Amino acid sequence: MLHFEDFTPGSSYSLAEKHVTAEEIVEFASEFDPQPMHLSEEAGKASILGGLSASGWHTASMFMRMMYDGWLSNSSSEGSPGIEFMEWKKPVLAGDTLSGRSTVIESRPLRSRPGIGMVKFLHEVENQRGEIVMRGKNPIMMRFRDGQENAA
Amino acid sequence: MRLFELSPPGRKVITGTLVFTAEDIVRYAKKYDPQPFHVDAEAAKNYVFGGLCASGWHTCAGWMKTYIAYWQKEVARLESEGLVAPKLGPSAGFKKLQWLKPVYAGDSVTYSVELVETRPLMSRPGTFINMTVCDGVNQNGDTVMRYEGTVLEFA
Numbered sequence: 001m002l003h004f005e006d007f008t009p010g011s012s013y014s015l016a017e018k019h020v021t022a023e024e025i026v027e028f029a030s031e032f033d034p035q036p037m038h039l040s041e042e043a044g045k046a047s048i049l050g051g052l053s054a055s056g057w058h059t060a061s062m063f064m065r066m067m068y069d070g071w072l073s074n075s076s077s078e079g080s081p082g083i084e085f086m087e088w089k090k091p092v093l094a095g096d097t098l099s100g101r102s103t104v105i106e107s108r109p110l111r112s113r114p115g116i117g118m119v120k121f122l123h124e125v126e127n128q129r130g131e132i133v134m135r136g137k138n139p140i141m142m143r144f145r146d147g148q149e150n151a152a
Numbered sequence: 153m154r155l156f157e158l159s160p161p162g163r164k165v166i167t168g169t170l171v172f173t174a175e176d177i178v179r180y181a182k183k184y185d186p187q188p189f190h191v192d193a194e195a196a197k198n199y200v201f202g203g204l205c206a207s208g209w210h211t212c213a214g215w216m217k218t219y220i221a222y223w224q225k226e227v228a229r230l231e232s233e234g235l236v237a238p239k240l241g242p243s244a245g246f247k248k249l250q251w252l253k254p255v256y257a258g259d260s261v262t263y264s265v266e267l268v269e270t271r272p273l274m275s276r277p278g279t280f281i282n283m284t285v286c287d288g289v290n291q292n293g294d295t296v297m298r299y300e301g302t303v304l305e306f307a
Contacts, residue, residue, distance in 0.1 A: 032213040034220055037242070049242060056243055057213045061184040064209050068186060077187060078200040080208065083249040083299075088242075113200065141200060 002075040003145035004117035007104045015100040015125065016069035018062055020054060022094035028058040041094070053091040059134050060086060063125050067102060076143035078116055086136035090127070098133065100125035105137070115144050153230070155238040155282055155305055156270050164266045168218030172206050174257035180210040193257070205254035211261065211297050212249070215286055218263045241279075241304035249299035253290070261288040261296055270305070280305040 002013075022041070029038030033055035036043030044052040054062070092098065100123065107119040118139045125134040159165055174193065181190035185207035188195040193204040206214075227237040255261060266285045273279040282305055287298040 032217045055216065057209065057216050061209045061213065064185045079189065080251065082251050085245065085247040087245040
């Protein structure tokens with residue numbers, strides 16, 4: 001299992017691949033973001049997104065699952081306090097296949113929580129054409145391997 | 153009409169309230185964020201958050217859900233008054249998203265949006281970008297999430 005100590009700056013972890021179906025785009029949008037371009041191919045084509053496209057929050061949610069399946073489930077994650085930025089750079093369309101990676105930018109032990117450190121990642125999600133569709137930067141809390149506070 | 157005419161910068165608009173049941177928290181998390189503290193109340197006790205709580209992305213999706221419901225009502229109201237509602241488009245992203253407190257099972261979150269500023273998009277004449285501040289406050293008055301959003305608007 002990956003712990004705080006393993007996340008050295010520059011190390012990179014693959015996100016699981018994800019095929020995006022029209023059905024799940026519509027399902028997510030129906031519950032959380034029922035705008036026409038997320039609900040039908042026709043309305044999507046008529047919008048500047050160019051087709052039935054995932055809600056940005058759906059893309060973020062799919063990214064979360066890709067990260068979980070790719071590497072987070074094999075880590076000592078304690079959750080995250082937030083996201084510094086997230087860019088939805090291109091539409092995610094029905095039929096797309098997404099992949100990507102999380103790269104460690106920096107890490108530091110948390111003074112306020114012994115045995116836990118904060119690891120900052122840059123996340124990139126791309127489609128089957130290699131175009132970046134989403135980027136984001138965020139810190140994730142990780143437990144130390146030995147459960148002890150790092151003296152440094 | 154433009155968004156800033158409907159909702160001047162600095163005016164906070166309450167969009168709605170969402171109750172986060174344990175069922176909904178687990179249903180969302182099993183699909184998108186199955187970390188133990190989002191899917192298993194017992195296991196959650198051994199983690200920093202200390203109890204079953206919603207995925208941060210679920211909290212964000214909840215903001216969108218109340219916003220769209222609010223906006224659809226608002227558009228209908230304006231049309232019934234013979235006015236043309238602002239034509240809003242997609243968002244290019246957000247920044248400074250903070251999950252300030254866990255949203256635990258049973259919490260209710262009241263969401264809001266506030267326009268901060270609007271400016272023309274140089275690359276797309278006739279299109280404007282609106283900067284917003286969005287937040288969610290729980291039943292105890294604690295802010296649980298907050299972010300700075302963007303939304304396009306077509307003149």
